[in-house]
Amino acid sequence: MTGAVPGVSTDEDFDPRAIDERWQRVWRDERSWEVSNTAPADKTAYVLEMLPYTSGEPHVGHLKNYAVGDAVAHFMRRQGYYVLHPMGYDAFGLPAENHAIRTGKHPRTSTDESIASFREQFKQWGISIDWTREISTHSPEYYRWTQWIFLQLFKAGLAYRKQAAVNWCPKDATVLANEQVVNGRCERCGSLVEQRQLEQWFFRITQYAERLLNDLDGLDWPTHVKLMQQNWIGRSEGSTIRFPAGGTDIEVFTTRPDTVFGATYLVLAPEHPLVDKIVPNAWPSGVDSQWTAGAATPAEAVAAYRTATGLKSELDRQESKDKTGVFTGGYATNPVNGEQIPVFIADYVLMGYGTGAIMAVPGQDQRDWDFAAAFGLPIIRTVETSEGFDGEAYTAEGPAINSGFLNGMGVAEAKKTIIAWLEQQDHGKATVQYKLRDWLLSRQRYWGCPIPVVYCDSCGLVPVPENQLPVRLPDIEDYTPKGKSPLAAAADWVATRCPHCDGPARRETDTMDTFVDSSWYYLRYCDPKNEQAPLGIDAAQRWMPINQYIGGIEHAILHLLYSRFLCKALADLGHLPVQEPFGALFTQGMITRNGAKMSKSKGNVVSPRTIIEKYGADTARCYVLFMGPPDAGADWSDTGVEGVYRFLRRLLRFTTQVATSELATIGGAADPELDLALRRKVAWAVKKVTDDMSGRFAFNTAIAALMELTNECSKALQEGIDRDTVKFALSTAASLLLPFAPHMASECYYMLTGEHVWKQPWPEPDEALLRTETVQLACQVNGKVRGRISVPQDASEDAIREAALQLEEVEQAVGDRSVKRVVVVPGRLVNIVVG
Template identity: 55%
Template structure:
C-alpha cells in the first residue's frame, strides 16, 4: 500500500476541483475574433434548458451528465466546445410553483435558479457560466419581444378570435397537448371551450418546409421525425361542398377519398364547428346538442380520435350530397376534429372503420361503393382499402372506374359545377401563443381606438413586466389590473392607448434561447449574424422525447422564419438530436406525488457526485427507460474507491515508460479504442464504464506488468468524462496536471493485433480443452495442435475423426 495514500473523500476532492476549474475558467469558450475565418473544429453541445419550478431531479442528472461526457470528449479530442446553461423561467411551471410555495413568481424563480445553479456546480458539469441566461430577465425578453415584432412585420404574427381550451382553475388558455382526458394536465380541472381574441404565429405557412427539410435531419431519431410528420399531417384530396337548405349555404368538407362520395350516408360536424350552435338554436333538442358539444369539446384531440365507443347527437337536419342529391342526416360527434380539414366530414361507413362503428351504433345506412377488382365485399365489415385496382360500384356514371381514376374524375366533375376542387390539407394549425397569465413575456403591442393594433417601437423595448402583488389569474390576464401600466400613448397617433395584457407562451422563449447563448451580452441585437452562423446549427442536442412536437417543432419554425428574415444562415437549429430515456423507481416515473423521488443532493452527500454521475450512465443504454436501483450508486462508489487504491498502489512502483508490447499494454490500447468509439461514433455511454472497469481489474491482476503505469494513467484519463473530480485528483497525484485540457489518449493500432489466441477444442460438441496458440496458424497446424492435446486424445480414443470443423483462431471441432 502506498505510504502516502489517504482515504478517498469525494466531497472534499469535488469541492477542491470545482474551485480549480472555476478559477482557471476551464470551460469558458470565447467567441472567435473573426468568426467568418475561424477554424472549423468546433462543437456546440446543448441539453434542453430546465424549468426553474423546483430543484433538479434524476432526469436532469441523466440529461446533463450525457452532455458532459460528450463535451469532455470533444474538448480533449481538439474541439472548441460551446456548452452554456440557462433557465426557461417564464410560464406556467414557474408561476404555479410560486402559487404553490407562496411568494412572488420572480422571487420564487430566482430562488429556484440559485438552487439549480448550486446543484449544477456540485455535479461538476463543465458549463461556460459566462453565457448564462434567464428567459425572465429584461436583457433576454427584450429580444423575445424584438423577434415577435420581426415576425409581426413578416405577417407571421396575427390576432384572431378562436375557440380555445380554457382551464377555469388555472384561468388560462391551454394548448391541446396540455389537455388529458378532457382535463387540465397540471391541475386536473375539467377543461372548457371559449372563444377569445388570441395572438397566433402562422406556423402553417411553413408546413411544407417543416416536412421537406426533414431530409436535412439525418441524425435525428426516426421516431421524432415520424411524430412531427403525423402532427403536420399533409394529405392530398378534394374539398367538396354539401348544401344545407335551412341556412342557404354550402358547407365544405375535406376528403382524401372522393371516390367514395356516392357512399356518404350521413354528415358529421365537430362539436366546435360554428354551425353546431346555429343548429342548436333551431333544433327541438337544442340543449342536448349544446351539452354534448360542451363536454366533447373539452377532450383532447387524440383522445377523441382514438375513442372506440362512438358517441354523438342528431341535429334533426340534413345535408345534400352533391353527386346524387341524396339528403343525408347531420350529426355532431366527437370523433370529428375541428383542427383537421374543415371540421366537417362526409361519413362513408362502408369504407371507413370509424364511420362504420358509428353507423352500426346508431342504425345509419351503409352503402358499398368500392369493391376489389376480383371479388365482392363481405357483409358486416367496412371495406377499407386503397388498392389501385379497386373499382367503383353503385356510383352512377363512375361505375367500373378504378379508385385512382375516379378520385380525379369525380373532383373534376364537381369543380366544373362549382361544387368542389383539388386541394392539399394539413393537420397542423397555427401556434396559439397568447396566455392569460402574469408570469410571461409581455406582448409588445398597444391597442388604439383610432389606429387599431400598433406595434411598440424598437426604441421602447423591452416592455417591462410590471411588479404586481396579486398575480393569480381571475378569468382575464392579471396585467389588466395594472392600470398605470396598461394606460399608454399610441406610438402612431400619440393618442391614448392600452397595452396588450396577454403574455407569451413560454415556448416562444425556448424557441430561440440556443441562438442567444452564442452572443449573450449583445445589447444591439438578439445575436450577431457572424457569431450565430459560426456556432449553429447545434452539433448535439439532448432532451426528452416528450418535446418532439411542441418545443422542437416551434424551434424549427423560428429558425426558418429567421432564415427568411436574413438573421441566420442555416435552415435547421439542431443537426443531431438524442432522446434520453426515462428513469423509473418502483415501476413508475419518479415524481413527488408517487413518493419515489431520489434526491441528487442526498446521494452526493453520501457517495459524491462522481459516483452518481457514473451510475446514472452505467445503468443501461441512455436512450432506454431504466429502473433505479438504490444500491447502484453505492456500487459505483466502491469502484471509485478501488480505482483510488489501484492508482496509489502503482505509485509505489517505479514507472518503466513501457506503453506497448505487454498484455496489459494491449488491454489499455483496446480500451482506449473501445471507449472513444462508443462515445463518439456509437453514442453509447454505459459500455465505456464497463470497459474501464475491466481495465482496472486487469491492472489489479497483473501488478508486475511493465506497462502498469501506462494502464493506470489510461484508466484515469478514460474515466475522466464520467468522474472528473477523482480523475483530476488522481492525475495530479500521478505527477500530471490539467486533465481537462489533456489530449484524449490515442490507441496504437499495432497493439490491437494479438500475438496469441485461445483455441477451443471440441469432441462431439463438447469442449475438451482450451489451448493458447499463435495468431494466424494455418488450418493444418491448428488441427495438429488440437490432436496433440492429451485431453483431446483421451476422448478421441485413438479413433480417426469422421469430420473436422475449423474456425481460424477460434475453434477446432472433431466428430467421432
C-alpha cells in the same frame, strides 16, 4: 516521480469531495471551459442540453441529462474542437408559477432561489459550462428579445389574434396548446380540460407544415422522434369538395374522393360558422324525431347540442364510441349525382381539423357506418367487397361500384378521375391537408413574457415600437389564476399611450406560452451580450446549427417542433443563416425507482445533493451513465452506486501506489508477457471507449471497459509489472475517464504525469497491438470460469467450441453431465451450459 500532488493512499483516507473542490477551483481560476466568438469557425462545435425548468431543486434526471452532454463536450474538446457548452434556465411559465404558489412566495423570488440552487449544483457536479454565457428567460435582458421576435413575426403576418375554441384548464385557469393536453387532461396538473371560445394569439406554424415535414430527412435524429413529428404534422393527400347548401357551399376535405357517390349525409362540427346559415326556422315535414332530439325547432336542437359539446374535451369527442348528433334541418346537394342529403352536427367532427366538415360515406368508414346505423341513414357501398363480407364498413381497396363513371376503376385511378372531374366542373380540387394546427401562445397567467401590443379605441391593435422594448412584467402581489390574466388588475400598468396617436390605450394582459421563451434560447447563447439583436449573423454562422442536442423524449413534439418553426421563420426574415436549429439529437431515458417514476408524492426521489455529499460528484455522474444504455430507461440501485464508488476508489489507490513508487518494477519480477498483455489491453480500451463515444453514446459499455482495464492493472500490480507500463495503462485509463468522471480523471492523470488531462489530445490506439494472432478466451461451465484457451483471432465458432470442450479443466467440470449448449461471446468467453 513526475509532478505528483498529495494523494490518498488508503481507502479510509479517500475524500472525493476534496478532489472535486480542488479541480473545480482549478477550472474556475483557469476559466477552462470558456470559448470566444473568435474561435476558428472550422473547429467549433456546439453541444447543448435542454435547459431546465427552474422549480425547486434539480433531480437525478437533470444529472443524467447534463452528464450525457458533458461527456460529449469533453470528448469533442479532446479532439481539437472549441466547444460551446452554455447554461440557462427556463424560468417563466406554469412550472415556476405553480411552484411559487405552493411555497407562498412571489414567482420572482422563488424562481431566483431555484436558479441559485440549480447553479450551485451544476457547479458542484463539475459540469464544464461556459458561465459567461448564462441566461434566464425571466430576465428583461432576455425577454426583450422574445418580444422583439414576436414583433418580427407579427409584421410578417405569422402572429395573429382571433377568437377560437381553446383548451381550458380549470385548475391552472389558463389556455393550453393542443400539445399540452394528454388524454384529455392538462399535462401539468392532470385536470380534465374544457373547451372555451376566447380571443387568443397564435403563431402561424401551419404555414411551415410542408417544410417542417420534408426537412426531417436531413436531420440526424432518432427515427422514433422523426416519426412522432411526422404523425403530429399529419400530412394527407386528397381533395376538397363543395356541397351546395341553402345559398352557400359546405366544403369538405377527404382522402377518398373516389367514394363521393356513397356520401349520404354531411356532418359539421357544432362550432362551424355555416351551421347558423343553413338552419331553417322550422323542421322539414316528416323528419324522424330521433334526428331532432325532441327540440321544437332546429335552432333549439343545435343550441342544446352545442352546450353539451362544450363540456367535452377534444379527446373525449374523438374517442367516444357513442355517436351523438342532431339534424340541422338543412340539406346539401351531392355534386356528383344531385342527391339531396341531410346535414347533421356531431361532436366527433372537430372544427380545428380539415374544414370542420365531412362527407359521410358509411359504406367505407366505420365511424360513419355507426352514426348512420344509429340515425337510420342510407348506406351505399362504393367499393366491391370480399365475398361474404357484410354488417360493417369495408375499408379495404377494390373496384368502384355504385359510382357512375367511376365503376370498375381501382382506387388510384378512381381518385385521379374524380378529382379531374371536380376541377373541371368547379366542384372541388386536389388538396393536401395537415393535422397540424397553429400554435396558440396566449396564457391567462401572470408569470410570463408580456405580449408587446396595445389596444387603442382609435387605432385598434398596435404593436409596441422596438425602441420601447422590453415591456416589463410588473410586480403584483396577487398573481394567482382567476380565469383571466392577473395582469388585468394592474391598472397603472395596463393604462398606457398609443404609439400611433398618443391617445389612451391599454396593454395586452395575456402573457406568452413559456414554449416561446424556450424555442429560441439556444440562439442567445451564441451572442448573449449583444444589445442590438438577439444574436449577430457572424455568431450564428460560427455556432449554428447545434452539433449535438440532448434532452428528454417528452419534448419530441412541443419544444422541438416549435424551435424548428421559429428558426425557419427567423431565417426567412433574414435574421438567421440556418433553417434548422438541431443537427443531431440524442434523447436520454428516464431514471425510475423500484420501477416507478420518481415523484415527491411517492417518496422515491433520489437527490443528487445527497449522493454527492456521500460519494462525490464523479460517482453520481458515472453511475447515471453506467446504469444502462443512456437512451433507455433504468431503475436506480443503491448497490450500483456503491459499485461505481469502489471502482473510482480502486483506480485512485492504484494511481497513488504507482505515482509514489520509486521502484522500476512493482509487485513481483517483471513478466514480459504480462507487460505486453497489459499494453494490448490499453489499446483495446482506447479503441472500445472511442468507438462507444463516437455517435453511439454507449457510455455504459465504455465505463465497463475502463473497469476491465483497471482490473487488469490490479492483476499486473500483484503479479509483477514494469512501473512505466502500468503507469502508461493507468494514465490512459484516467485520460479515457475524463468525459465521465472529470475530477478523478484529472487527479489521477496529474499524479502520474504532472499534466492537465483536459489539455491533452484524445488517446489513439496502438493498431499494431490490436492485431494479435491469437486471443485468450475465458471458458465457463454454467457461468463459472474453469480455465482459458488461446485461439486464432479469426477462429470460427465451431473451432472455438471444440477447443473449449477439449480443455482439461472443462472436461473435469462437465463430468458425466450432458452439454445442453455452448455459447461463444467473440473475443471474450465461452460458456458451456450443462444439465
